[in-house]
Amino acid sequence: MEAQSLPKIRVVVRKRPLNTKEITKKDRDILSVEDPQTMVVQEVKQKVDLSKFIEKHTFTFDNAFGEDASNKEVYQTCVQPIIAAAFEGAKVSCFAYGQTGSGKTFTMMGPNPTAPEQEHPGIYLQAAEDIFFLLREPAYSGYTIYCSLFEIYCGKLHDLLNKRKEVHARSDAKERVKIMGLTEAPCDTDEELMQVINYGLTERTTGSTAANADSSRSHAIMQVVLRNEANKIVGKMSFIDLAGSERGADTSESNKKTRQDGAEINKSLLALKECIRALDKDQKHTPFRGSKLTQVLKDSFIGNCKTVMIANVSPGASCCENTLNSLRYADRVKELKNENRDKSDSLMLARNGSHTTKKEIKKQHSFQTTTIKNKNLPVALQRQEPTPVEPEIFSKKNKRSMRPKTSQAPKVHQNKSPRYRNSNRVGNGLQINSKTNNLVEINENIQSIQGMIKGPSSGTHYATEKKMPFARRDSNKQMSHRAPTFQSKKSLTDIQMEGEIEPESLGLEKICHDHESLVNLILQEEEDLLGSHKKYIDDIVDGVKKQMVILHEVDKPGSNIEEYIGSLDQMLLHNISIATKIRKQLKTFECHLKQEEELSQKFYEQQDEDMQQNDTDEMLTEQMGVAKEKDYPEDLHDDEFMDDLYDLEVTPSEPHHEDNLIAPPNF
Numbered sequence: 001m002e003a004q005s006l007p008k009i010r011v012v013v014r015k016r017p018l019n020t021k022e023i024t025k026k027d028r029d030i031l032s033v034e035d036p037q038t039m040v041v042q043e044v045k046q047k048v049d050l051s052k053f054i055e056k057h058t059f060t061f062d063n064a065f066g067e068d069a070s071n072k073e074v075y076q077t078c079v080q081p082i083i084a085a086a087f088e089g090a091k092v093s094c095f096a097y098g099q100t101g102s103g104k105t106f107t108m109m110g111p112n113p114t115a116p117e118q119e120h121p122g123i124y125l126q127a128a129e130d131i132f133f134l135l136r137e138p139a140y141s142g143y144t145i146y147c148s149l150f151e152i153y154c155g156k157l158h159d160l161l162n163k164r165k166e167v168h169a170r171s172d173a174k175e176r177v178k179i180m181g182l183t184e185a186p187c188d189t190d191e192e193l194m195q196v197i198n199y200g201l202t203e204r205t206t207g208s209t210a211a212n213a214d215s216s217r218s219h220a221i222m223q224v225v226l227r228n229e230a231n232k233i234v235g236k237m238s239f240i241d242l243a244g245s246e247r248g249a250d251t252s253e254s255n256k257k258t259r260q261d262g263a264e265i266n267k268s269l270l271a272l273k274e275c276i277r278a279l280d281k282d283q284k285h286t287p288f289r290g291s292k293l294t295q296v297l298k299d300s301f302i303g304n305c306k307t308v309m310i311a312n313v314s315p316g317a318s319c320c321e322n323t324l325n326s327l328r329y330a331d332r333v334k335e336l337k338n339e340n341r342d343k344s345d346s347l348m349l350a351r352n353g354s355h356t357t358k359k360e361i362k363k364q365h366s367f368q369t370t371t372i373k374n375k376n377l378p379v380a381l382q383r384q385e386p387t388p389v390e391p392e393i394f395s396k397k398n399k400r401s402m403r404p405k406t407s408q409a410p411k412v413h414q415n416k417s418p419r420y421r422n423s424n425r426v427g428n429g430l431q432i433n434s435k436t437n438n439l440v441e442i443n444e445n446i447q448s449i450q451g452m453i454k455g456p457s458s459g460t461h462y463a464t465e466k467k468m469p470f471a472r473r474d475s476n477k478q479m480s481h482r483a484p485t486f487q488s489k490k491s492l493t494d495i496q497m498e499g500e501i502e503p504e505s506l507g508l509e510k511i512c513h514d515h516e517s518l519v520n521l522i523l524q525e526e527e528d529l530l531g532s533h534k535k536y537i538d539d540i541v542d543g544v545k546k547q548m549v550i551l552h553e554v555d556k557p558g559s560n561i562e563e564y565i566g567s568l569d570q571m572l573l574h575n576i577s578i579a580t581k582i583r584k585q586l587k588t589f590e591c592h593l594k595q596e597e598e599l600s601q602k603f604y605e606q607q608d609e610d611m612q613q614n615d616t617d618e619m620l621t622e623q624m625g626v627a628k629e630k631d632y633p634e635d636l637h638d639d640e641f642m643d644d645l646y647d648l649e650v651t652p653s654e655p656h657h658e659d660n661l662i663a664p665p666n667f
């Protein structure tokens with residue numbers, strides 16, 4: 001399949017079989033795959049009279065894999081096509097999402113991650129083999145592969161190929177993300193690539209300096225970049241093993257650290273969902289700032305990107321709530337795709353004489369009530385998943401041969417930019433002390449906002465239809481704005497570092513900080529509001545059923561009218577009370593959206609003020625003939641500066657020099 005014709009987003013679900021422990025405990029399998037795209041959950045519920053009943057929840061995805069699906073099938077259906085796309089210049093990502101123990105590692109690493117040979121290789125190994133298969137194609141001769149592995153824990157990045165050293169992400173105005181100091185391991189064979197991956201993931205789970213005792217509380221990101229003969233990055237593949245989805249719910253734990261971790265995970269998963277949705281909607285702007293995860297994956301959500309999300313689910317009744325949450329999350333990630341498919345699907349249904357449109361079906365889906373599968377459709381017209389088609393490029397590939405993996409430590413090099421180290425100059429021309437992390441953060445904010453401002457400001461959302469923060473302005477002026485190159489007047493940052501004013505009174509930085517907090521709050525509120533709304537609808541449907549029962553009863557001869565009045569009044573009051581609660585939530589949400597608009601406005605006003613101030617300063621400097629600062633070799637524009645950074649990165653003599661190669665300790 002041509003990369004161009006691949007969908008931008010593919011969301012699939014995978015059910016694992018019941019494990020021995022669950023079988024021993026007589027846990028019931030509540031998940032079934034009804035067709036190649038449909039997964040059904042049978043939730044056991046209890047009525048008021050304590051009798052049990054089953055509520056069926058049906059979810060449709062691009063693919064639904066049952067417990068019998070092999071890693072090979074999952075890989076060939078969803079991941080292999082995007083590997084081929086990466087060789088055509090796409091930035092591709094594959095996310096494994098799900099509750100702890102739902103099969104993320106099984107999917108990514110195979111049944112036994114530490115085994116050198118595997119009967120059922122996971123996505124990493126299959127991808128590694130395909131990557132090196134493609135590299136042997138004449139079209140890609142001269143291309144080289146570099147791998148990096150890092151972890152995001154509590155909003156901080158740790159290099160898994162360099163003893164979990166903390167590293168920092170930077171992005172330029174062209175939306176390119178760079179993690180300064182991150183180790184990149186050159187790999188010449190798939191075995192070498194797997195060694196690097198194994199090494200990093202072992203570090204993730206066993207790292208002695210790890211602050212997080214539990215790897216399911218962190219996101220692990222493996223990135224493989226493809227460089228051409230000129231050492232330019234021409235393709236990028238990211239594989240992300242996300243933190244256990246239920247970890248985001250740890251916010252009610254009594255332990256403060258666990259609560260903070262939980263909130264951070266929650267925030268990142270919410271932001272991730274919004275970024276993928278924005279990508280699917282072809283929006284100009286994407287709410288990256290929602291979390292560190294989306295910030296570092298920023299360039300994977302812009303331009304020529306292909307994303308696959310594999311939602312792993314556990315089948316046991318004891319995991320029902322988490323399973324439903326995972327499926328709902330995945331459902332919302334791909335929700336918009338269904339809208340796009342409405343036309344063809346309703347057409348197909350109409351051909352069959354059914355009046356049910358896909359939109360109607362979807363409505364019932366999202367309210368999570370009962371099954372909606374159109375059983376009357378002839379099999380031939382039901383939506384069938386085509387058998388996975390190997391991308392043409394892989395068709396001549398020989399059968400995989402499993403080779404033993406050596407346990408040698410991979411060779412790696414530190415990916416540093418000397419210019420960056422020397423000048424300590426980032427973003428808006430502010431000078432920073434490399435140790436001043438909070439200022440690094442502030443500059444990141446400004447950088448990111450500059451990136452967002454760039455280009456036509458058609459507006460975007462954090463959530464459904466909202467505008468992107470700071471996205472309204474034509475920013476040409478901003479992007480060509482020259483960094484101040486004088487010291488005659490103190491910059492905001494200088495003043496802050498000298499402690500002359502309280503950080504609270506800082507203009508742009510303070511606004512950025514407030515804005516980020518507000519965006520986080522809005523993301524959370526949106527999720528809560530939608531959750532409450534869905535629950536409200538469930539309640540209403542339940543209430544309507546109950547009302548029908550009492551209406552039916554009161555209609556019978558000799559019925560008790562007082563009892564009817566009492567019951568109906570109770571039910572109506574109940575409805576009013578829930579509706580009032582949701583309205584309150586709605587109003588708060590609305591109010592915060594408005595506040596965000598105002599804060600954006602304030603940002604521009606402050607920015608204009610700062611720019612005017614800088615212009616005046618520059619004029620003054622020229623008049624006074626003050627020498628330019630020696631550290632800056634030339635007066636670069638912000639984006640030129642970052643271009644320069646990237647150029648340095650690809651200069652063969654710099655990062656790829658043998659001197660830079662170091663071997664991490666054996667594992």
Ligand SMILES: Nc1ncnc2c1ncn2[C@@H]1O[C@H](COP(=O)(O)OP(=O)(O)OP(=O)(O)O)[C@@H](O)[C@H]1O
Nearest residue numbers: 016017099100101102103104105106107111216244
């Ligand atoms: N599709 C599958 N077929 C057979 N066994 C599976 C499958 N998926 C998962 N398992 C088994 O279920 C168990 C839990 O899976 P796994 O460790 O992959 O979960 P996880 O989501 O990575 O958990 P954590 O977040 O704790 O790392 C493992 O023993 C694994 O071998």
